[in-house]
Amino acid sequence: MHNKTVLITGATSGIGFETAKTLAEKGAKVIGVGSRESSCLRAKNKLKKKNILENIEFISCDFSEKNNILKLRDRLITNYSNIDVLINNAGVILLKKSTNSNGIEKTIFINYLSHFLLTRLLLDNNKLQNSRIINVSSIAYEKAEIEFENLNLSTYHWMKAYRQSKLALILFTKILANKLNEKNITVNSIHPGLIGTNLLSKNGWISPFLNILLKLFGKSTKTGAKGLIYLATSDDIKQLTGKYFEGVNITKLLNHADDMKSAKKLWDISSKLCGLNTDLLID
Ligand SMILES: NC(=O)c1ccc[n+]([C@@H]2O[C@H](COP(=O)([O-])OP(=O)(O)OC[C@H]3O[C@@H](n4cnc5c(N)ncnc54)[C@H](OP(=O)(O)O)[C@@H]3O)[C@@H](O)[C@H]2O)c1
Numbered sequence: 001m002h003n004k005t006v007l008i009t010g011a012t013s014g015i016g017f018e019t020a021k022t023l024a025e026k027g028a029k030v031i032g033v034g035s036r037e038s039s040c041l042r043a044k045n046k047l048k049k050k051n052i053l054e055n056i057e058f059i060s061c062d063f064s065e066k067n068n069i070l071k072l073r074d075r076l077i078t079n080y081s082n083i084d085v086l087i088n089n090a091g092v093i094l095l096k097k098s099t100n101s102n103g104i105e106k107t108i109f110i111n112y113l114s115h116f117l118l119t120r121l122l123l124d125n126n127k128l129q130n131s132r133i134i135n136v137s138s139i140a141y142e143k144a145e146i147e148f149e150n151l152n153l154s155t156y157h158w159m160k161a162y163r164q165s166k167l168a169l170i171l172f173t174k175i176l177a178n179k180l181n182e183k184n185i186t187v188n189s190i191h192p193g194l195i196g197t198n199l200l201s202k203n204g205w206i207s208p209f210l211n212i213l214l215k216l217f218g219k220s221t222k223t224g225a226k227g228l229i230y231l232a233t234s235d236d237i238k239q240l241t242g243k244y245f246e247g248v249n250i251t252k253l254l255n256h257a258d259d260m261k262s263a264k265k266l267w268d269i270s271s272k273l274c275g276l277n278t279d280l281l282i283d
Contacts, residue, residue, distance in 0.1 A: 007083045009088055009115065009118075010033070010090030012033075012040055014197030016136075017046075017221065018221040023232060031076070032056055033061050065102075069118050080127065085132045089134075089136040093199055094158055096158075108168065111162070113274060134188060136169070137191055137244070141257055144160075186237075191246045193218075193223060193247055194217060194218045
């Protein structure tokens, strides 16, 4: 991975942290994003080896607000010539509904729309040439449905919101792969497995208890990172695009997630919500 630049969101904890660490160890220049200065500092302090520290820069950016994504874009455009691997990994489960300053429900914004926006801004600025894009979804997509006219979920349930956001990432992968066909940019999605992480940590006093449960049933973050590292580095899947993986295995999607009509509908709604044209500038 020498001479490769990797941008990974949600790099301060769990699967993202493990992936960032391993890719830096393999010689990649890693830009790891976390939501706060304090979590970025904590992640940095956990890295002891000099060769890893030299290869990682942590940037704080709260993905719940559109303006923060625009600022991140500006910073990336100024400082990096190209991003060879983009791993859209940051994610949350929010037991209670909350909205950002634009009135958009935070699960759908953090898990999906912010990554939709960031990816499109990087593409429009030609920062993803010959790149691999990896969208970290979840098997939770299986029971999901997209409420196209009601992405904010007027009747909120955390499971419904999380599932919807993960299905959205898969539909995004499908249509983006289609649009980038013949551009030498691949895009795939992945379920990393049930992994013991801090995924439930944004839920106040109850968070530590919920995370203990996840850690009790989940596998190690090393196991969770395997599929992401494979998609980021393996020559075997260099040309492969528009696929869904469970760990390192390509897996057939259920029909509702393999539907171009839904993917197109979601693309148009997402573009509008993010204030983007429906066409890619590199079309
Ligand atoms: N764990 C599982 O069993 C499992 C299963 C399927 C899919 N996944 C997916 O795997 C991905 C990684 O999650 P994880 O399990 O490793 O959980 P985690 O340990 O909680 O890591 C989540 C990461 O997302 C970042 N993040 C959360 N809110 C953010 C925000 N508002 N702005 C920017 N970054 C934010 C966190 O950064 P800070 O710490 O800096 O806030 C953290 O680095 C998620 O997309 C999750 O849906 C996990």
